[in-house]
Amino acid sequence: MLEVDNLALSFVSHEGETSLFRGVSFSFKAGDLIGVTGDSGTGKTGLLMALGGYLPYWSPACKMTGSISVCGEPVTQGQASNDTVIVIENPYNQNTGFKSSVFEELLVPLEMRGIPRELMLASARCVARRFGLSEISGLQLDSLSGGELQRLHIASALIARPNLLLLDQILVELDPAFQQRLFKILRGFAKECKAIALVSFNPGEVDFDRFDAVVTLPGLSQVRPEAIATVGAAFGQTVSRVPGNGPVLKIRDLYFRYSPQRPWLFEGLNLDVLQGEGCLVLGPNGSGKSTLGKLILGIVKPDRGSIVLDIGSTVNCAFQNPDLYFCKRTVQEELEFGTDKQWAAKLADLTGLSPYFNKNPYDLPRGFRKRLSFAIAASCRPAVLFLDEPSQYQDATGVAGLIKAMRFLLDQKTALLCCTHDRRIIGEFSDFSRITLGREPFAVPVSKAGSAPNSRPTHQCSPGLYGDKSDNCDTREWFQKTWSDAIDSWIDNDTACSTHGGNVVKLLIEKTSGSLSIGPGSRVLDIGCGDGKGLMALRKWLDESGLSKVPLLGIDVQPALIDHARWGSIGHANIKYEAADATDARLLSPLCRNALGGKATLITCIYVLHDEPDLFAMLKAISENIDENGHLVCILVHPEWTETLASKGFVKIVQKDSLNAGDTSCGRYRGGLTPNWRWLGLYPILGDHGRTIFLPHAFRTLGDYEKEIVNCGFNILSIAPIRTAENEISNDPTDFNSLICAEYKSIAYSAPPSVLIVAKKL
């Protein structure tokens, strides 16, 4: 699916041509999770940009030779495919700027693809929950931390369901617990959506065994991650140093939060930093690591408490963004600014910048810029140096240099406060004192090479923070899976069965196999076929029943959702697919009419998230064209009132134990009863009513449509009570707009209302 042949990238400027890499060839099939690694300046980013066709946007000076093809189609630079999505390493400049709230920004890729908002909601909520964004989805974008923003961008990349997902050095921003989760999600995503996910990372940042394959760009130095520890240990002979006399930095009873709406970041933090002491500041994303630096520098003021710096000592900070510092034309001028030549040369030597003395700082690769900013911060000999993610963008050599420089500074009696997620750093500085921020217990990541005493192994991620909530999700959450249910099975890899759409069809097949009269002359339709899993299940069932000649037709109005490329990959001769090129669900009914032509046998699965008029128009179209022995089974699902129906006695919720053995094939979710189980119990009882239409209280304005329904040839079985005081907001579908607005404010998003109708024409 992804084929790269003899790819070479070079960078052309008026000074000449610099080659990044050449002769890179590989080929991967759909479903692979690939790692890309290489030293600073070997072109990891360039490779990813080239794969996506983004080169001219990234840097027009980049020249590419060789060929790349995705899904058999060659990638043209400058014409990025809609099915390719990239997430870059800086989370702050990936916002589109169209939106100000987190949830809306998440939806942008869907909006651009013209997906109707009801579907957006269903999928976005699910993804938001998976990525730990639910709690922050109502906040303003500018109040998020870097890690939270990065999670948002990865989530919005996945939501677009690309064929090729490119993640460029995203790991630096993410805490280890989430990294672990992300790999699980990515693996499932690649498998389920038949996509390829490429993650570029710095050598040593993550284990190779997380990936199906790792592309190592040429030029990777021989310094393996294991070797770093030895380099460091050899240099750090003076480990038994005695810290200076008193604390240089005293923090007493610190309270801080950004706004009264957000929880306290620090509640009574006390901290003493001794002269020449090294501290590691650890904690998950958004726990206030960078904020601590801002507080120490005095950029933000604490709400309560004091931060006292020893008289006469200075504090400096190497910010996360290296580009803020540079104001000179060459690296040498930068380093020698405000300090003596000897010290500058020493720092340059330690960080490995000496060969680049005459370059413009902005022309260096990111990893070198970061090292340069570290050297600049250290150049004015501060008493306390705050380092924000110093190992960001660093390869093995870079980390080794950094460690050397840090040890050197410690020997010069500089206290270091180093916030990091990087296990290479944490493993190396096991002698440092540790400050762990955040409410949740935080697992210290351990490198295989380094040893961190008293720390738990990595796989124990903090409970509650990203704990898998799918085990006990309620009916409301289940609904969120209707469109993006795939994500659930991405995570639960052991769930072998198909996703929800398939489940419903399977169930229908099982439950109706006795009474359906599908013969050689019938045609079968799946209206609202979505991603086609139901169609596949139906086809299989028809084939197994000896009805392989019966044509099967899928209809939907969302070509963006079910692009033709993916349909081609199903490649069954007897499945046809038709889609209206519009986002309007209303078009379903004329499509049905066209498709049906004359008489047809129908099995339809409809998840109706549409307005009622569409629904009835559709039902009418179907009922007019159905043949005498035809069956119509519409399933319009709303999980909210499964309970309500049960309490009215219409439905029996079947517990897991009482299900038949055959039913269990439909979904092996871990942890017992999931909403799917409940739903499974629903059908047998409703199905018995035959020629009935089941209308729950979600239809408030039923009066207007009652006649129409009857005209369609359905009996109305029941109309459940319209609304009660407590479900005033959440169960009223006609007031959808205000519903969303109300919820929008309260951050919590509930399922959009919809209905369950089971009807059968005799």
Add this chain to the structure above:
Amino acid sequence: MHPATRFFIASCFVFAALSTKEPINYCIVGFGILYSFSVKSRNNFNPTKVFARMLVFAIIVLFLLNGIHFHTRTINVKGLRIVGDASVRFASVFAATLWLVKRTVKEEFYALMLSLKMPMVATLVVFRAIWFLPHIFKRVRDVLLAHKLRGIKSSNVFRRSLALAPALYAIFASMLLEICDSSVALVSKGIWIHGRKSSFIQLRWSYKDWIAVGTAGAIVILLIFKGCNFA
């Protein structure tokens, strides 16, 4: 309320303030100023204070320019009318803009652009500029801080002027690098995808809009027929 309605009302307000005669226009503008300054902002951007300062500054300047005979040091009565007239112009525009800025959310504005079928390029330029603004402010602060930390002094005007060029260079070059990245991100988010785009916020034209537009329109028509400054 539909953002287009708001825009219409604001334009009608300005028209009414500019077209009416002496005592009435002061009333209209006074009411508009009071209302727009006191109304609650729907987004986290609230320029009330800046607007108030600018308005006071404008009135002072106008007074100094037109309201005083400098050589005789007396008040120019004829000029005061000009001051009043110009102040009304300023104040009505200020009030209308402030109200619009406070009551329109970015998402609504985007949805409006979308429903007006603006080309993506135009939408993008406008929203990018709005997005860049706080970004640049933040960057200015960060760069100045970083430069201060590395020892670029800013004690007197001369030193500060010397600090301007490196700060500006750092802002310019670092932001340009980010623009490269962000343009990749934008393409990746799908800005160039052809076809209809959908919007999460859906603008509805409700009965409230009809009432508001009807009232505002009626007032304008009334003013035109009654004979206003422009007629």
Add this chain to the structure above:
Amino acid sequence: MRGDPFKISFIAFCAALNVGIAFLVQLLKLPIYLDSVGTVLAAVLIGPISGAVAGVLALLIITITTAPTAIAYSCTAVVIAVCSSFFTRFKFLANIWASIFGGFLLGVISALVSAPVTVYVFHGATLVGADMFTVLFKATGRPLLESAILGGLATDPVDKVATSLLCFFLIKALPARLTSHFAGSRILSAKSE
């Protein structure tokens, strides 16, 4: 429909830069306003239309953030963009003396263009320019239009010379990685020669 997102972002950035530099100057407490660095940069590096868009957009931003009357000066922004783009034919921003002279010319032109707007639309107050100078000239007994023009002439040339000098240095120090984005512009081809 498709365009180069870099250029679009750059135009938007230049617009924001116009406002952002005003903020920087304010933080550094300097006595100039430098509100058209972005306009000149966009006009010179991409083209006059882009420069005009950036200038007008910056005024639009000022309109909704600080002074709603700023939008009336769009014509000045357009003139600055067109002129500075035209001046590049005469080594404007490629040569330091040409830059200083060009900046001076730009200042004179922009003062002349904005004065009528100031006088006839706002009776003398600009809110974004040299109000106090206008008051000073008015106090010496000159008519309003003349004082507005003189007030503009007293500040604009100095400001525009500073603007063009800054632009000159910015373009000169532009890192090699980025120059390739502005491949078509006259200035950078002059620089590389």
